[in-house]
Amino acid sequence: MNKSLSERLLAGDRYALTKILSEVDNATQIGYQTSDELYSFGGKAWIVGITGSPGSGKSTLVNSLALRLSEQGKKIAILAVDPSSPFSGGAILGDRVRMKDLYGKPDIFIRSVSSRGHLGGVSSSTLRMARIFDAAGFDTILIETVGIGQNEIEVSKLAHTTIVVEAPGFGDEIQAIKAGILEIADILVVNKSDLPGVDATVSALVGMIDLGYSAKEEGKITPWVPPVVKVSSPKGEGISELITFMDAHRGYMRQHGLDSEIEKRAAIEEIGDEVEQWVREKYLNPKTNPELTALITQISKRELSPRVAAHRLIRNIKLH
Amino acid sequence: MNKKIRVLIAKPGLDGHDRGAKVVAWALRDAGMEVIYTGLRQTPTMIAEAALQENVDVVGISILSGAHLTLVPKILELLKQNGQDQVKVFVGGIIPDEDIQTLFGLGVANVYGPGASTQTIIEDIRKSFQDE
Numbered sequence: 001m002n003k004s005l006s007e008r009l010l011a012g013d014r015y016a017l018t019k020i021l022s023e024v025d026n027a028t029q030i031g032y033q034t035s036d037e038l039y040s041f042g043g044k045a046w047i048v049g050i051t052g053s054p055g056s057g058k059s060t061l062v063n064s065l066a067l068r069l070s071e072q073g074k075k076i077a078i079l080a081v082d083p084s085s086p087f088s089g090g091a092i093l094g095d096r097v098r099m100k101d102l103y104g105k106p107d108i109f110i111r112s113v114s115s116r117g118h119l120g121g122v123s124s125s126t127l128r129m130a131r132i133f134d135a136a137g138f139d140t141i142l143i144e145t146v147g148i149g150q151n152e153i154e155v156s157k158l159a160h161t162t163i164v165v166e167a168p169g170f171g172d173e174i175q176a177i178k179a180g181i182l183e184i185a186d187i188l189v190v191n192k193s194d195l196p197g198v199d200a201t202v203s204a205l206v207g208m209i210d211l212g213y214s215a216k217e218e219g220k221i222t223p224w225v226p227p228v229v230k231v232s233s234p235k236g237e238g239i240s241e242l243i244t245f246m247d248a249h250r251g252y253m254r255q256h257g258l259d260s261e262i263e264k265r266a267a268i269e270e271i272g273d274e275v276e277q278w279v280r281e282k283y284l285n286p287k288t289n290p291e292l293t294a295l296i297t298q299i300s301k302r303e304l305s306p307r308v309a310a311h312r313l314i315r316n317i318k319l320h
Numbered sequence: 321m322n323k324k325i326r327v328l329i330a331k332p333g334l335d336g337h338d339r340g341a342k343v344v345a346w347a348l349r350d351a352g353m354e355v356i357y358t359g360l361r362q363t364p365t366m367i368a369e370a371a372l373q374e375n376v377d378v379v380g381i382s383i384l385s386g387a388h389l390t391l392v393p394k395i396l397e398l399l400k401q402n403g404q405d406q407v408k409v410f411v412g413g414i415i416p417d418e419d420i421q422t423l424f425g426l427g428v429a430n431v432y433g434p435g436a437s438t439q440t441i442i443e444d445i446r447k448s449f450q451d452e
Contacts, residue, residue, distance in 0.1 A: 018374075019375060021375065022375045084354075088351065089324070089352045090324070090348065090352040090353045090354060092357055093354060093357065096358050096359070097357060097358065097359035103365075103369060104365065110370075110373055112354075
């Protein structure tokens with residue numbers, strides 16, 4: 001091969017793109033190398049997280065949203081995450097079933113991703129895969145999470161805009177006031193607005209949001225108050241309004257430099273993960289580190305606490 | 321490194337019987353594979369496009385309509401055009417004996433009729449990757 005995978009991706013080769021996505025997902029050496037090579041070509045795409053409980057209609061919403069955005073001339077990438085089986089590690093990735101309108105559109109690329117045992121609603125490779133799409137020139141990257149409960153909020157750390165999808169009848173106001181996924185919403189979608197009970201759900205959410213924001217102290221910048229949008233995906237109702245709010249949120253984030261804040265925070269986490277992994281491999285293996293074995297012996301004799309032992313180990317970590 | 325075998329299970333053509341496809345998808349998941357399920361009424365172009373975007377190792381095609389000799393060659397041709405000649409293609413459904421050899425001749429890796437065990441399918445897929 002005379003051209004590298006990265007060069008081919010930058011030249012618009014879709015086969016190189018799909019190959020690189022697999023290498024990144026599989027955490028191979030090629031995957032890491034290519035990610036590093038392509039990093040400087042990114043930073044242009046807007047990453048949108050779409051999350052909500054199972055059956056709330058995320059995939060169908062992504063279908064309508066991607067279609068409308070591509071009609072505006074944008075290149076859209078979709079990372080559709082589904083859960084892996086905790087027993088076999090396998091997965092059925094079925095989001096494509098609801099995205100049939102998106103076939104044959106050259107500007108839309110759908111990639112199904114298994115969470116591969118990672119908790120939090122996305123896979124551990126999701127952000128790196130999104131960056132590959134970014135380098136490949138996609139304008140908007142839609143990350144659809146697994147159907148989530150009350151605590152899987154990881155997508156909000158990766159996405160510039162987080163959309164939380166609810167269906168009518170999600171529960172009462174107490175559900176909404178609980179800590180968890182409502183706090184991460186930049187935009188709330190009440191989906192399936194053709195079903196009964198939609199207005200009650202909307203007003204419960206709006207009420208909770210008002211309460212939350214009037215209780216907040218005045219900060220330096222005007223806080224973004226999450227709008228609530230009614231959407232009926234199959235009818236296409238509410239999609240234009242949703243896109244208007246997405247644009248407004250992007251404007252707000254850019255105006256206050258909050259998009260780069262998200263990237264900085266994600267970068268710190270990523271550096272932390274990498275450092276942790278390096279330390280674990282190099283220093284936390286009793287087979288290769290006799291010092292650790294000695295410390296553990298002292299710990300079991302109650303001569304040292306694990307915390308004190310950790311600090312001894314840190315003192316001896318050599319700069320390489 | 322955590323490579324998984326990725327399989328696209330596709331139903332081309334007009335027949336609406338997807339129970340077989342779903343049973344196979346379920347079994348492959350339980351065997352630790354990542355199965356991308358596309359749903360009913362897919363055209364060969366849609367299947368090849370999904371295979372490319374998902375970078376699958378295997379495409380499993382379920383056909384009960386009798387149109388296998390029309391649909392399968394088209395899918396194989398499109399996979400090749402997309403640079404995915406290395407993808408293994410398995411066919412399941414109602415396939416008359418005399419057509420099975422034709423399908424093998426076209427490059428299909430295996431054909432499964434009614435009553436085929438999911439265990440056999442799993443083993444065949446695994447075997448086809450051990451050879452490499």
